[in-house]
Amino acid sequence: VYVGIDAGGTLVKLAYWKDGQLTFSKMPSTEAQSILDELRQEVNGEAICITGGKADWFAKDLPPATKRMVEFEATTLGVRELLGAQNPMVSSFVLTNIGTGTSIHYLDEHTSERATGIGLGGGTLMGLSAMLTGVHRYEDIVEGSLRGKRGAIDLTVQDIYVDAVPPIPGELTASNFGKAWSNREAAQKKDDQLAAITGMIGESIVTISAQIAVQYSTNDIVYIGSTLSSQSSLKQVCSSYTKIRNKIPHFIEQGEFSGALGALLAV
Ligand code: ATP
Ligand code: MG
Structure with a gap:
């Protein structure tokens, strides 16, 4: 089993392979403890990668080998993957991530950069x-x-x-x-x-x-x-x-x- 975790300011999002199928789930950060317990027992740390603002905080309860990833890089990688499958014609664009707060980026085929952010979200x-x-x-x-x-x-x-x-x-x-x-x-x-x-x-x-x-x-x-x-x-x-x-x-x-x-x- 491989697991990707995005521990955001409000919600924890999971992506993992289950029965050969890509599966997603999310829950309030405050309720993520049981998931962490499960992961700790069932999954080898090398098979987990965690990102998001609360990644370090959550990683304390995960195996020491758990990988970390910078939030912006993880988001960019995931967006390229999803967009490639759903709407490949869009290749250079503004990416607006409305999370707890809002972060605005620019992406094209080769580069990506954070343009700005705003506390409304x-x-x-x-x-x-x-x-x-x-x-x-x-x-x-x-x-x-x-x-x-x-x-x-x-x-x-x-x-x-x-x-x-x-x-x-x-x-x-x-x-x-x-x-x-x-x-x-x-x-x-x-x-x-x-x-x-x-x-x-x-x-x-x-x-x-x-x-x-x-x-x-x-x-x-x-x-x-x-x-x-x-x-x-x-x-x-x-x-x-x-x-x-x-x-x-x-x-x-x-x-x-x-x-x-x-x-x-x-x-
Ligand atoms: P950030 O990226 O800013 O650290 P985040 O990753 O937790 O935060 P998202 O999961 O993208 O942010 O969005 C969080 C927002 O989604 C909440 O502020 C709320 O408006 C909305 N939301 C959707 N479903 C729920 C839910 N079940 N409980 C609480 N908020 C929810
Ligand atoms: Mg987020």
């Missing part, structure tokens, strides 16, 4: 949602924001240019939460607040990613991270807002396991 979604609405569970936050509408909370460019043609696309957000101050009564619905939080985080990340794409002369932005798995509201925001910013969004299936897969490939 999945952790912000969890924290702001809990503070503002009292909703704690990730699934509840996603479901609420999918039901919610942003019109009572966010101010669009068109809202400012009343009865006029705006000089930039009217659907762009002029001010996230910009209506909530004067519109306090209407801005009370939790689902709407969750949608507005998601919108602010997604749009900010997209805006920076699009600017990085301009800097590196590419139109393609590949988004990965656990906040984008399945039908998440953040994924919808990133998809539509990237198009509004005249760039092409790409989402990789199992993209949140890129780091774990990269570590597995390096064992």
